[in-house]
Amino acid sequence: MESALTAAASWLDFIGVGPWSRGSTLVYPVANTLHLLGLVMLVGGIGIVDLRIMGLWRALPAAEISRALTPVAIGGLVLMIASGSILFAADGAALARSAVFGRKLIIVTAALANAAAFRLIWGAHMTRWPGTAPGAARAMAAASLLLWLAAGASGRWIAYS
Template sequence: MEPLLTAAATWLDAVGIGPWARGSAMVYPVANTLHLLGLVMLVGGIGVVDLRVVGLWRALPTAELSRALTPVAITGLLMMVASGTILFAADGEALASSDLFARKLVVIGLALVNAAAFQWLWRKRVADWTDQAPTGARAMAALSLGLWLTAGTLGRWIPYS
């Protein structure tokens, strides 16, 4: 993965994003703040839906909760992609060789595959879950929560590695 990340860092430098991110005293802290806000929106939104699917708050309708909070989670994810690109551009060379950063990207990939599979398998049946979701859906929701929390944790650990 390192050659691909090194190439991405080189490209971000060539198009001017890397120098811009490194050249301003405000770009990195603002991007970092937006990245954290995106994480809160992502895990806060999808985490509540995941917890409901797992079995908490059974009085709340799963479909309506998902309809309300999934857009919040998607917005958070998009914020993280945009701000994460800036954060990576600011320190791409070091991050390209970071084992924790590579693991974080793999975990994010797995979380996205899990989310897509969940939508494909269960989206049309969520409205039928008045009390408890099927075992497979509960397992995927628990996996989702664990993967997103792991990605966030790995991201927070990168500066200390």
């Protein structure tokens, strides 16, 4: 994975994103703020859906909560990818060698795979859940919440590694 990240860092430097993100007093802090906003949107949106599927707020239809908040979470993810690319470009060579950054990417990949699997397996069935989701759906929701929180925590730990 390190060689792929090193190649990505070199490419971002070549197209000018790296020098732009390092050379401005505003780009990095704005990208960092947007990355945090994306995390809040992602975990706030999908976290509420996950908590509902896990059993909270049983009187509220899970499918309706998901329909309302999943687009917020997806918007947050898109914002995080865009801003994260700028943050990565600022110090890509060092991040490519960071074990914490590597773990963060693995956690994000696992969270995305869990989300895709959940949609594939349970997405069409959510409207039929009375108050309680099946145990496997609850387990996937708990995994989702833990994985996204771990991804956010890993992002913070990068600064201390």
